[in-house]
Amino acid sequence: MTRRALADQRADDDEEERGEPLSTDDLPFNPYKGNRGVTRAWHAMKNSISGFRVAIREESAFRQELTLAAILLPCSLIVPVAPVERAALIASVLLVLIVELLNSSVEAAIDRISLERHELSKRAKDFGSGAVMIALATCVVTWTLILWPLAPAFVMWLERLTL
DSSP, X not given: OOHHHHHHHHHHHHHHHHOSOOOTTTSOOOGGGOOOHHHHHHHHHHHHHHHHHHHHHHOHHHHHHHHHHHHHHHHHHHSXXXXXXXXXXXXXXXXXXXXXXXXXXXXXXXXXXXXXXXXXXXXXXXXXXXXXXXXXXXXXXXXXXXXXXXXXXXXXXXXXXXX
């Protein structure tokens, strides 16, 4: 039998095994997906707050970045910049927090699978760490580009304070 004939026979066998496509009634029941509408939103919000609390309690990097956000976010409201620039300052800080939460979730999932050292686990954790580094660099560049034109006026203001 030729290779082509074998491939066709395997394809026919696969089609017979698959049968009819699954309908929504054939899917396995998931007890966590029973909530709808406002109830679903309420449970999702409770889970989000729980995750945020765990991140604050367990992740030192997240606590450091949250401290940085507690300093930078009020500063973003005080500095005299255009509304679009203010939005960019705020978004860059929030991006760091979001990426750190995602990185922490990847690390937790990998540790849940196995604590033994494995090249793929290391690679996944390194990718997450790299994403956090890019988010931090984006934040630094955004703040520098927006606030750099204000630096001379800030220096003059500081000089007046010291006199």
